[in-house]
Amino acid sequence: MPDSSATVPRLEMRRVCRSFGATKALRGVDLSVQPGEVMALIGENGAGKSTLMKILSGAIQPDDGKMFLDGADYVPGNPLHARQSGVAMIYQELALAPHLSVMENILLGIEPTRGPLLRWTEMKRRATEALAEVGLADLAPEIEVRRLSIAQQQLVEIARAVALDCRVLVLDEPTSSLTSKDIEKLFALIRRLKAKNISIIYISHFLEEVQAISDRFTVLRDGETVGHGVTKETRNEQIIAMMVGRQMDDLYPRSTRTAGEVILEVNDLAGFTKPQSASLQLRRGEVLGISGLVGAGRTELMRVIFGLNRVKSGEVRVANFSGRATPQRRWAQRVGLVSEDRKSEGLALGLSIADNLTMSRLTGLGPIGLVLPSRQRAACQPWIEKIPIKCQGPAQRISGLSGGNQQKVAIARLLHADVDVLLLDEPTRGIDVGSKAQIYQLIDELAARGKAVLMISSYLPELLGTCDRIAVMSRGRLSEARAVAEWDEHSLLAAAIGQEES
C-alpha cells in the first residue's frame, strides 16, 4: 500500500441524505474510517443506522451526498457490487443458507469452478483458509451451517467476508446473541482483522463494548452525525448525552418497592432438556433477575413456567393455582411473557400494533364478545402515549417500527392484559439506549405498584441496576436468589461459569 493512503480514509461519507416519501431518514451523515481502524457507529434505533447500512451495501441509493472508498468514488449499485468493491456487511439476522455446508456458504457466489463443475478440493482449501483466519481452524468445512451455534455461524459469515478480501467490514450489533466468552473471541478476531488493515464499522448499543473495541466513534441522531471523537478520550455519559440529545443522569431508577406476598413459586422444577433443577419465590413488588450464560437454561425455565415447554418434574404455583400450565391458563392467571426472540416469536410483524398489543386479551373490545377494530385501536392509544411508543398510530404495521418500539409493544401487551406477573426474557436486547431507559423506568413503576417481575438478562449492569434480588442459572441449575447488594459483575460472572469448570 502506498504511503499516501495513510491520510486518505478507507471509507468516507460526506453529507449523505436519503428520504422515504416525506420522512427524511438521513439528513446529512458524515463518517470516515481509516484503514485498520475500528469505528463505532452509535445511535438510538431510528437514528438512521439501518438506512446508512443499506446505502453502504448498495441496497438503496442516497438522494444526495458522496461516498469514497480509498479516495475513489464509491457508488454501489447493488449489494453484489458493494461486496465486489470490498464492503462486506454482517447483519444481526445472519444471512446464511442453513442447509448448505460451511464451505459452500463461505464461497457462495464466488465458487471456484472448472467449466461448469465446482472444484471441491479448491473450495475446501479456500474455506479452510478463511476459517483459520477467523479462528475456526478445527471446524470441518463440510458440516451443515444449521448445525452450528449462533456464534459459530457469525464467524462463518465473517469468514465469508474474509474470503472476499473485504476492505471494509460492517458489523451490526454483532454481540446481541453471543455469550461473554464468544464476545471475547469476536473481539480478538476484530483485532486480528484490524492488524490486516481491514477497516471495521462496529454498530452497537453496548457502550462497554464500544469502549473495549473501538478506536473512534461516530454518533447518529435523527439521521444526522451529531458527534464523533476518540473513544479513549470520551466518557460514556458524554456519548449517551450525544445519542439522546440530553443528559441521562440515572439510567436505572429505583423507587421504594415493598415486597408483598409470594405470587409465583417454583419448586425443584425440571423440564425435558433444561432446566434440570430450579426453585424460586417471586413476590409482589419485586424484580427478580436471572443471570447466567446463554444456553444455561434461563429461557427454558421461563418457558416451562409459562407452559410453553413441558414440565418433567417439580411444581409451579401461581398465586393459588398449580396444575398443568398452558399459555392460555397463564394469561388467565395474569401471568404474561415477553419472548427474547422478538422477530420470530414475540411479535407478528405483519400485523398492526393494535393487533399485536391486544392479541392476548381480545375481550372487552366490543359488545357480546365481538372485537371492534376501532375499540382495538382505542385500547392501544393510552399505552402508545404513556410508555411512549413512537409510531404513526395503532394501525401501523409492527415491521415498520424500530426495534425499541417493537419491544415496547411486546411489553405493552402484558400491560393491556393487566398481568400481575411479568416474565421478561432479555427485554432490552438489541434496542437503543433511549428505549432501554424507558423500559427500566416502566419496570420500576410496575414493581412499585406491586407487580412482580421475573427478568432474564445477559447484560450485567442492567441486572444490577434494575433487580432487587438475582439468581444465577448455570448448566441448568438455578442458584438461590440473593439480594442485589451481595452481587457485583465479577461474582455474577463467576457464579455463571463456576460450575462449568468443575
Next chain:
Amino acid sequence: MSDGVKRVRQLSPHSGWGNLLGRFLALIVVFTFFAIYVKSTGGDFCSARNLENILRQSCVYATAGIGMTMIIISAGIDLSAGSLIALSVVTVAHVMNLEVAGADGQTQSLAALHPTLTPLLAAGAGILISTLAGLINGSLVVGLRLVPFIVTLGTMGMIRGLGKGIANERDIYPPEESWLNTVMDPVFTNPARSWQLLPTGVWMLLAGVLVASFILRYTRLGRHIFAVGSNEETARLCGVPVGRTKLFVYMAGGFFAGVAGLMQFSYISGVGQPTTAVMYELFIIAAVIIGGASFSGGEGSILGTIIGALLITILYMGGQQVGWPKWVQEMVIGGIIIVAVAIDRLRHRKLT
C-alpha cells in the same frame, strides 16, 4: 396526530380498502376490455343474461373460496377442495337416490315419499360430510403436525376416492327433481323466478360472504386466524388456542366446499358425478391469491377472493365468447395469476 393516523390507515396495504379498490379497478378494466372486444365481434357481453351467467359461473369458486381464504390467512392450504365439492355433490345425489321399502313391499324412492324432507336431508348430508372431511384435514394438520400441503395432497385423493365409492364409480341420476336442482337456475330470463332478483346460489354466496367477513373482522376467532397465520409462535405465546383455530379453518373450508357442492350439483343439472370439480382447488386457490391473500399467511380478505373468482370467470367466459381457443384461455388465466401477485408485491415494497 390524528391526521397521521388517518393517512396511515389509507395508505397501509393492510387497511384492506385500498387493496380492494385496486383489485376492483382491475376487474372493471378486464370486464370493459371484454365488453368492447365482444361487441366488436357482434356479441353482447353486458346483456343481463351474460351478467347473470358470470355470477352463476363464479359462484362455485367464490363459495369454496370463502373457506379457502380463511385457511390461507391462517397460513394453511387445502388441496382437497375440489374433491370435497365432488364428495358433497355425490352425497346429495346419493340421498336423493335412496329407496325405501313401501307398504306394498315395492321399493319406492325416498324423495317421492318425502318430497320436502329428502332434499333438506340431502343438502344437510352433503354439507355435513364435507365439513367432517374438513375436520379430518384439520385434525391431521394439528394432531400429527404435518404440513397442510402434504395432508391435503393425501386427502385430495382419499376424498375423491370416497366420493367414487359412494357413487359406485358411476354417475348417479336421482329420479326426482327438487329445489336442489334449481339452486343455480337463472332468474333474469325466467319470469317465473324473477321475484328472487338473484339465483338462490348467489344469495347463499352473499350470506356466506357476510358471515365469514364478519367472523374475520369482528370476532376473537377471526383475529386469532390472522394471528396464527401471521406468526404462529407469537399466537401461541399470547395464549391463542392455535390448534382449535386451525381445526376451525379447515372445518370452515369443508363447510363452504360442501355448500359449493350443492351449487355444483344444480349446475351440472342434478347429476351425482364423482369426477366433477376436478382441479377446482387450483382455481379456488388462484381466486384467493388474486384476491390479495398471502401464502405465508396473515393477509387476505373475503371480498378480495370474490373479486378474484369473478375475474377468473370473466376471463374464462370472455375468452370463450371472443373465440379464443381453450389453450389461449388457459395460458391467459395462468399469466394473470402471476401478474396479479407480482403487482401486489411491487405495491407492498413501495408502501413499506
